[in-house]
Amino acid sequence: MTAYNAITPVEVQASARLIKLMRSAPGGNRLEQVMWAASGSEAIQKALWAAIAHDRSRPMIIATRYGFHGKKGLSNAVTGCETDAERDPRVKFISFPMAECRDISLRGQAFDFTPYQKELDALHHQYGMRLGTLITEPYLGGGGxxxxxxxxxxxxxxxxRKHDIVFIIDEVQANFGRTGAMFAFETYGLEPDIVVLGKGLGNGIPVAAAVGKTDIFDSLGYGEASDTWSANPLCCAAVQATLDAFERADILGQMKPSSAIIERGLVALKELPFVANVRGENGGMVWGVEMRDCAERTAAEWANAFVLACYQGDSSESDGIHLLGPLAKKVVRVSPPLVITPDEATAAVALMLRSARRLSA
Ligand SMILES: Cc1ncc(COP(=O)(O)O)c(C=O)c1O
Structure with a gap:
């Protein structure tokens, strides 16, 4: 199972298939090489190491505020915001347009980049050519x-592009279909220098990877990013099995009706006084239901109560739903398997509505 000082055929095949798939996607033409990792945070760490090594006179990193990239090392350094404890002085945060996308009803509205441009320009004015990397999630996942x-x-x-800064997209959560396309860089019309993959990549087997430009990855010295388990044969086989599954069936096409059913069902939850906003990927398979302080309970308490009520279901043993929350103290995440059928989706949102109504009764 170790592979750090040898390359196996299954690793070569997995790397080649992944690169072929990503390069054939619109925006994927900078993705030339795979650097395997054993967890999402480790892949982020390696991507950032490579970006910094690319030009060691430019060690500073711009990160988007309230992002989640992991809990260890540099992945933790680019997570959260400047007021969190023990910040790495190399990392500077910029705003994410949370207000502009706080609810699904705001989707498609005109967007003004000017304030964000000003933040970026101010950073550039202050730190100039010391800024070498920018990392963002495509959507804030753990942040709500x-x-x-x-x-x-x-x-x-x-x-x-203007300042020759390495552009990293953290798709650890978004990759392999969550946003409705195989990769979020397609959904959002981007051409990243490095894309970080995890979670869905091995469909349950713990594997992650950074995929990016060869000249960036080559800046790391021999063995600088190696470790015992990365690229082990089981993980590489799991990646290939996952790719096989996407090749055999039109998983992304088949999920669209379920996506529409779930979105409608979640928006209907807004009839409850404790549900503030519903957000999600258009045609994808991930949403957040934001609670508000209401009656005697805080938003976090409503989120916990809702998660528990959905889990318990209607009191028979087999009908509960497992949700996640509260994220950011107030948001419940709904992130079903991509293969959820329209019937299952219909039953699930009906159960959520019944559970929510019971809570407010
Ligand atoms: C966007 C994003 N990046 C990185 C990570 C870290 O991945 P891991 O938990 O595998 O270290 C996560 C995990 O939730 C994530 O959602």
């Missing part, structure tokens, strides 16, 4: 499911 207008991410990318 905020799905931004495309123009925001495209504006970040343009800034990177």
């Amino acid at each position: 499911s905020y799905h931004p207008p495309k123009e925001y991410l495209q504006g970040l990318e343009q800034f990177c």
Whole structure:
């Protein structure tokens, strides 16, 4: 199972198939090489190591505020915001357009990048050529499911191009279909230098990877990013099995009706006084239901109560739903398997509505 000082055929095949798939996607033409990792945070760490090594006179990193990239090392350094404890002085945060995408009803509204451009320009004015890397999630996942207008991410990318900054998209959560396309960089019309993959990549087997430009990855010295388990044969086989599954069936096409059913069902939850906003990927498979302080309970308490009520279901043993929350102290995440059928989706949102109504009764 170790593979750090040898390359196996299954690793070569998995790398080749992944690169072929990503390069054939619109915006994927910078993705030339795979650097395997054993977890999402480790892949982020390696991507950032490579970006910093690419030009060691430019060690500073711009990160988007309230992003989640992991809990360890540099992945933790680019997570959250400047007021969190023990910040790495190399990392500077910029705003994410949370207000502009706080609810699904705001989708498609005109977006003004000017304030964000000003933040970027101010950073550039202050730190100039010391800024070498920008990292963002396509949508804030752990931060509470905020799905931004495309123009925001495209504006970040343009800034990177103008100043020759390495542009990293963290798709650890978004990859392999969550946003409705195989990769979020397709959904958002981006051309990243490095894309970080995880979670769905191995469909349950713990594998992650950074995929990016060869000249960036080659900046790392021999063995600098190696470890015992990365690229082990089981993980590489799991990646290939996942790719096989996507090749055999039109998983993304088949999920669209379920996506529409779930979105309608979640929007209907807004009839409850404790549900503030519903957000999600248009045609994708991830949403956040934001609670508000209401009656005697805080938003976090409503979120916990809702998660528990859905889990318990209607009191028979077999009908509960497992949700996640509260994220950011107030948001419940709904992130079903991509293969959920329309019947299952219909039953699930009906159960959520019954559970929510019971809570407010
Ligand atoms: C966007 C994003 N990046 C990175 C990570 C970290 O991945 P891992 O938990 O595998 O270290 C996560 C995990 O939730 C994530 O959602």
